[in-house]
Amino acid sequence: SQQGEEDPQALSIQEGENxxxxxxxxxxxxxxQWYRQNSGRGLVHLILIRSNEREKHSGRLRVTLDTSKKSSSLLITASRAADTxxxxxxxxxxNAGKSTFGDGTTLTVKP
Amino acid sequence: EAGVAQSPRYKIIEKRQSVAFWCNPISGHATLYWYQQILGQGPKLLIQFQNNGVVDDSQLPKDRFSAERLKGVDSTLKIQPAKLEDSAVYLCASSFIRGINTEAFFGQGTRLTVV
Incomplete structure (x- = not known):
């Protein structure tokens, strides 16, 4: 089974919301690692957070990692339609085995 | 720098036919990956090469799928014979070194439809 599981499966918000x-x-x-995939395109790497890190920022992206809960969150602030x-x-x-992807969260940002 | 190139972009074949996909990774990238992405799911690793050697092919259906990277640069993935359930996007990715803290760069993928 997949190692990572994203939640929610789908998210719809208004432009400007987080x-x-x-x-x-x-x-x-x-x-x-977090990746973005636009419809019909390949994946684009967004950010990598190591197990000894708790939070990382990149522009409007904020990633947190809680190893005790085995969970991570990706926050996109001030969302834009292009973030869809x-x-x-x-x-x-x-053990440095292969990386495993979850099934993803589909984000729709309405203008 | 040029990205990961894949061809063709789309392919439609009948079941039991064969098909081949081509990938040219970013220049200098030693590690090359082939992923299968079924609609609505995340990418699943089929095979990983380090230069021209196979690092991991544990999820490659070897009775029908094969892949090679003869000169350690570009790679081909073949399916013979294809089944309906092989309909998916086949993504190629590369990374500079085989490391656990490296990002992978993806091509745009080949969308395969088996009818």
Whole structure:
């Protein structure tokens, strides 16, 4: 089964609002990565957070990691219509095995 | 820098036919991945190469799927014979080194429809 699971499956918000999506995983990880996928396109890497980090920022993105709860969240502030996409988390296990993607959260930002 | 190139972008074939996809990774990237992404799901790793050697092919259906990266640069993924359930987007990705703290760069994918 997939290591990472995103929640919610779908999210619809108005432009300017914040969007929060979550990722839960089962086994210990070395790091966790978030990717964005626009419709019909490949994935684009957004941010990587290591297991010893708790929070990371990149522009309007804020990622948190709680290893005790085995979960991560991605916050997009002041969302724009161009943020409409699917967002995936990928976990890299501690034993340096292959990374595993969840099934993603589909975000729709309405103008 | 140029991104990961994949071709074709779309392919429609009948079941039991064969098909091949091509990927040219970013120059200098030693690690190359092939993923299968079924509609509504996340990418599933089929095979990972480090230069021209296979690192992981545990989820590759070897009775019908094959992949090669002969010169450690570009790669081909073949399906023979195709089944209806092979309908998916096939994504190629590459990364500079095989490391656990490296990001992967993805191509736009090949959308395969098996009818």
């Amino acid at each position: 969007a929060t999506m979550n990722c839960s995983y089962k086994t210990s990880i070395n790091n966790l 996409a699917s967002y995936f988390c990928a976990t890299v296990p501690s």
